Every structure is written in C-alpha cells, then in structure tokens.
Amino acid sequence: MSAETVLSLKNVRKRYGAVTVTDDVSFTVDRGDRVALIGPNGAGKTTLFNLIAGRTPVSSGSIELNGRDITTSREEVRCRAGIGRTFQHSELFASLDATGNVLMALRRRHGISRSIIPSRKREARLTVEAHEFLDAVGLDPRGSSRVSDLSHGQRRQLEVAMALALEPDLLLFDEPTAGMSGAETRTFSELVSNLPRSLAMILIEHDLDVVFALADKVIVLAAGAVIAEGEPSTIRGSAEVQDAYLGTNLGEVFL
Amino acid sequence: MKSRTRIIPTVAVLVVLALAPLFLDSYSLDVLTGGLIYGLMAMGLAVLVGQAGLPSLGHAAFLGVGGYAAGLLAVHVTANPLAGLLAAALVGAVLSVLLGVISMRAQGIYFLMVSLAVAELIHAITMTTDFTGGDNGLSGIPTPEIPALDALGLPHVVSVYWYVLVVAVVVLILVQLLVAAPLGRAITGSADNADRMRALGYNIATVRVSALVISGVAVAVGGALLTQKDVFIAPTALAPDTSILLLVMVLVGGARSLVGPLIAGIGLVVIRSYTSSTIGDYWVRALGAIFVLTVYFLPNGLAGLLSRRRAAPEPSTSEEAVRVG
Numbered sequence: 023m024s025a026e027t028v029l030s031l032k033n034v035r036k037r038y039g040a041v042t043v044t045d046d047v048s049f050t051v052d053r054g055d056r057v058a059l060i061g062p063n064g065a066g067k068t069t070l071f072n073l074i075a076g077r078t079p080v081s082s083g084s085i086e087l088n089g090r091d092i093t094t095s096r097e098e099v100r101c102r103a104g105i106g107r108t109f110q111h112s113e114l115f116a117s118l119d120a121t122g123n124v125l126m127a128l129r130r131r132h133g134i135s136r137s138i139i140p141s142r143k144r145e146a147r148l149t150v151e152a153h154e155f156l157d158a159v160g161l162d163p164r165g166s167s168r169v170s171d172l173s174h175g176q177r178r179q180l181e182v183a184m185a186l187a188l189e190p191d192l193l194l195f196d197e198p199t200a201g202m203s204g205a206e207t208r209t210f211s212e213l214v215s216n217l218p219r220s221l222a223m224i225l226i227e228h229d230l231d232v233v234f235a236l237a238d239k240v241i242v243l244a245a246g247a248v249i250a251e252g253e254p255s256t257i258r259g260s261a262e263v264q265d266a267y268l269g270t271n272l273g274e275v276f277l
Numbered sequence: 278m279k280s281r282t283r284i285i286p287t288v289a290v291l292v293v294l295a296l297a298p299l300f301l302d303s304y305s306l307d308v309l310t311g312g313l314i315y316g317l318m319a320m321g322l323a324v325l326v327g328q329a330g331l332p333s334l335g336h337a338a339f340l341g342v343g344g345y346a347a348g349l350l351a352v353h354v355t356a357n358p359l360a361g362l363l364a365a366a367l368v369g370a371v372l373s374v375l376l377g378v379i380s381m382r383a384q385g386i387y388f389l390m391v392s393l394a395v396a397e398l399i400h401a402i403t404m405t406t407d408f409t410g411g412d413n414g415l416s417g418i419p420t421p422e423i424p425a426l427d428a429l430g431l432p433h434v435v436s437v438y439w440y441v442l443v444v445a446v447v448v449l450i451l452v453q454l455l456v457a458a459p460l461g462r463a464i465t466g467s468a469d470n471a472d473r474m475r476a477l478g479y480n481i482a483t484v485r486v487s488a489l490v491i492s493g494v495a496v497a498v499g500g501a502l503l504t505q506k507d508v509f510i511a512p513t514a515l516a517p518d519t520s521i522l523l524l525v526m527v528l529v530g531g532a533r534s535l536v537g538p539l540i541a542g543i544g545l546v547v548i549r550s551y552t553s554s555t556i557g558d559y560w561v562r563a564l565g566a567i568f569v570l571t572v573y574f575l576p577n578g579l580a581g582l583l584s585r586r587r588a589a590p591e592p593s594t595s596e597e598a599v600r601v602g
Binding site for chain 1: 454455457458459460461462463465466469470472473474475476477478479480481483487
C-alpha cells in the first residue's frame with residue numbers, strides 16, 4: 023500500500039440474513055483519485071457508501087482511512103477522520119436556509135460545535151466562509167431562502183456545498199447530478215474537475231457523460247460484487263461490463 | 278436591529294415586575310412568585326420539547342429532585358438559598374445525564390414514556406423513604422436567609438419575590454445565550470435531521486444529553502425555588518399532574534419559544550389560583566379545554582401569535598431561522 027492511499031477496502035461484505043448485498047469488495051482509492059462507481063439499480067452502490075461512511079456496519083472485512091482502521095468506528099468519528107458525503111435523497115435542515123445548513127458543517131469543522139458562548143463576530147466570519155462554499159457550487163449566497171423553497175437541483179448543490187465545507191480527505195457523492203438541470207450538471211462537473219487533487223472522491227453516477235468526463239477510474243458493481251475496475255476507456259469498451267450491467271448494449275442505452 | 282426593538286418592551290416588563298410588590302397584596306404577590314417559578318420551569322422544559330424535539334412527561338421529577346435537594350440541604354446543612362440552588366442544579370444535571378443514558382435511542386412517544394417512568398420511580402421513592410419525610414412531605418425547612426434583602430427589613434414575601442425574580446431573569450438570560458450558541462444550534466439541528474448531523478461529524482448522544490442537562494437544571498432550580506418559597510415539599514409536587522401542567526404551559530406558550538412558555542407559566546398559575554375557589558376541581562377540565570383550544574387555534578402557542586403580528590413576511594435569514602425568543 024502506498025503512502026498516498028486514502029481509502030482501502032478489504033473483502034468487505036454485508037449480509038442481511040441470507041441475502042448478501044455486498045460481496046467481498048476490495049479496492050483502494052489514492053489521494054487525488056476520482057473514482058466513479060457505476061452499476062445497475064440494486065447493485066449495492068449506496069450500501070457500499072453507507073458501509074464506508076459508517077451508517078451501516080460491515081458483516082466482515084475491513085476499511086481503512088488514511089492508514090487507520092475505521093471498520094468499527096461510528097459514523098461521526100469517520101466524518102471527523104475525513105469523510106464527507108452527499109446523500110442520494112437530500113438530507114438537509116428544513117428549518118434553516120442554505121447558509122444555515124452550511125454553517126452547521128462549518129461550526130463542526132472549526133471545532134466550535136459544542137461552544138456554549140454565542141458570538142456574533144464569529145458567526146459573521148463563518149457566514150462569509152459559508153457564502154464562499156455556496157458560491158462555489160453555484161448557489162446564490164444572498165438568497166436566504168429556506169430549504170423548502172429550494173428546487174431539487176439546488177438542494178443537490180447545497181448537499182455538495184455542505185460536504186465541501188467539511189474539507190474532507192475523501193468525498194462520497196451519491197448521484198449528485200440526479201434531478202439537476204443541464205446547466206446545473208455542467209456547473210457541478212466544472213466544480214468537481216476544479217477541486218484540488220489533494221482530495222479523493224468516489225462518485226455514484228448514472229449520467230455516463232459525467233462519469234467519463236470526471237472519473238479517471240471506474241468501478242463497476244453488479245449484485246454487490248465488483249465485476250470490473252479500470253480506466254474509463256477500458257470500461258467503456260468492455261463487453262463483459264455491458265453484458266452484466268444491463269444485459270444489453272450499454273451504448274444503446276446510455277451513449 | 279431585531280434585538281433593539283425588543284429592548285424597550287423587555288425593560289418595561291421587567292420594571293413592572295420589579296415594582297409589583299408596591300401594588301399587590303401579599304397573597305397576590307405569593308401567587309405571582311409561584312407563577313414566575315412555574316414559568317421558569319416551563320421555559321426549561323421548552324428547551325427540550327421545542328429545541329431538541331423531545332417531549333417529556335416526566336419533568337416533575339426534576340422539580341422534585343431540585344426541591345428535595347434544596348430542602349434537605351436547608352434542613353441538614355445550611356439555609357443559604359444560593360447553596361440550595363447550586364445543590365438542586367447539580368442533582369438536576371446528574372438526573373438529566375441518567376435519563377439521557379436510559380433513553381439513548383428513544384424518540385417521540387417512546388421518550389415520553391421513558392420520562393414518565395423515571396418520574397414515577399422518583400415519585401415513588403419520595404413517598405416511601407423516611408429520609409424525605411415520606412407521604413407527609415419534608416417539613417421543618419428553615420426560612421431561606423437572603424441577607425441583602427432581609428437587611429432592608431422588607432416583608433418576607435417581598436424579599437422572596439425579588440429573589441425569585443432575579444433568579445428567573447438570570448436563568449432566562451443564560452438559557453437564551455445557550456440556545457443562541459453553537460451548542461444550541463446543534464441541539465435544534467439534531468431535532469431537525471439527526472442523520473445529517475451524524476454525517477457532519479456531530480455526536481448526537483452528547484448533543485441530546487446537553488439539551489437534557491440545560492432543561493433539567495432549569496427545572497431543578499425551579500423546584501428549589503418552590504421549596505424555598507413554601508418552606509415545604511411533598512411527593513404530590515412530583516405527581517404526573519405537575520408534568521402534564523408543565524407540558525401544557527410549554528405548548529400554550531409555544532414550544533419553539535422561551536419567553537412564550539414563561540408567560541404561559543405565569544398566566545396559568547395565576548388563573549389556577551384565582552379560579553380555585555370558584556371552579557375547584559374543574560380546574561383540570563379547564564386546563565384541558567385551554568390546551569385543546571390552543572392546539573386548535575394557536576398551533577405555535579402565544580409566541581406564534583406574537584411573531585405573526587411582529588413580522589408579516591417570514592423572517593428567514595440564518596440568524597433568525599433558529600428562533601431564540
């Protein structure tokens with residue numbers, strides 16, 4: 023294992039009773055890697071994210087983050103250790119506006135989330151920082167609308183802003199462009215391609231244009247197991263992947 | 278800007294409250310003192326119900342442990358009222374942590390049941406132990422010594438009133454500050470979306486226990502004040518009726534607010550005291566009617582009524598999103 027390895031999965035398995043949803047998955051993600059995780063519905067992509075992020079415990083196998091075993095760590099501990107994620111279905115604070123949502127992430131990252139002293143000056147400073155993150159994902163920072171007033175695409179953008187605000191080593195994007203408009207998707211792709219190479223990311227994505235534009239490595243998951251792994255060009259041409267992915271010609275469906 | 282528009286009415290209310298002994302007879306003043314204490318406890322419970330989203334039907338337990346702690350301390354150690362408050366706060370905090378551990382994963386109705394069970398347990402303990410005076414209650418509590426006020430040669434009921442007023446205002450300010458602090462934001466965030474909080478690196482269990490402690494300490498301090506005012510406490514004070522009364526005060530005042538439950542607490546105690554001679558046992562039914570009418574016509578309580586009049590367009594900047602007052 024090189025010193026640059028951020029995430030390492032070894033024989034990760036998840037069973038619910040007799041059903042195996044993740045079967046013997048092993049791979050590593052290095053600093054700067056942009057990995058796309060693709061596969062048909064029900065392949066276990068989101069489950070794998072939940073195993074990595076610590077929402078669901080693994081049945082067997084091990085997970086390391088920055089060389090540290092986090093297999094049994096709680097979700098919040100893994101987040102503090104450097105994992106930031108977005109959710110397939112937006113998980114936001116409905117009673118807050120966009121800035122308030124990002125502030126919740128910033129207060130934790132700056133280590134003041136348990137402070138019992140209110141400070142306007144500190145909040146003002148954090149608000150400026152929050153606006154920078156909102157700006158970066160293409161949300162109008164001055165728009166102080168509540169989450170309930172945001173469009174579906176804007177909620178996805180806000181999820182991304184919150185994950186970025188954590189300044190993680192590993193970013194997990196669960197279908198970030200689902201429901202985004204064409205323009206929003208382009209903004210997102212541009213944002214991701216401009217992210218510093220100091221962080222690693224895994225992207226679950228159905229839009230193969232986005233996958234091939236952003237990823238430098240593709241992992242194909244089917245029925246909980248990794249069936250192919252490699253550079254986008256290799257995966258694109260693999261008959262085996264096309265077959266297993268949908269049992270049909272990938273090109274006809276997606277490209 | 279918002280806080281500036283609030284200063285004048287706040288100061289006006291405080292001045293009127295401070296001068297109340299000048300125009301109230303001693304019975305009315307005693308009633309108002311009780312109202313302030315219940316208002317303080319309702320405000321403490323509101324932190325849990327409105328901010329942390331944990332409805333409790335067991336907060337009479339905190340009143341009880343606070344009240345007995347202050348009473349026992351006064352009987353056996355010192356009649357210094359501040360020592361009594363400190364003891365109550367400490368015991369309240371310990372009970373809060375215990376309740377937090379017991380109810381770790383309980384939400385909504387399940388938390389309600391756990392809190393009720395814990396309260397009934399403590400209720401039963403006070404009824405059956407000799408140490409607490411059993412069914413008869415704890416008597417022989419010395420009158421609290423408030424040197425600064427006693428020196429003025431004031432009637433006792435007046436010095437107790439001023440003492441309670443000062444404590445209530447201090448607790449209100451402290452709780453307001455806590456709610457506005459990052460910890461308070463974390464408490465409302467956990468009620469709003471616990472999954473997201475975990476994914477942001479927050480430890481939900483710690484946040485929940487913090488909310489329980491803030492709430493439990495405030496109610497325990499209220500319990501101590503009640504004991505010091507009445508120089509008596511009995512197990513009936515810990516009965517489920519008291520928990521229900523506190524919860525109704527919170528809902529009538531508006532759970533997301535702190536000042537609302539404070540006002541509702543004062544109001545309901547005053548109404549109860551002045552109607553007991555006429556409606557007597559019908560009080561509980563009247564309380565039920567008040568509760569139903571509030572839920573029906575004022576879903577956000579008195580505080581909802583006030584904020585609706587104050588701001589027609591919904592205030593929604595991040596500073597105001599978590600309502601403080």
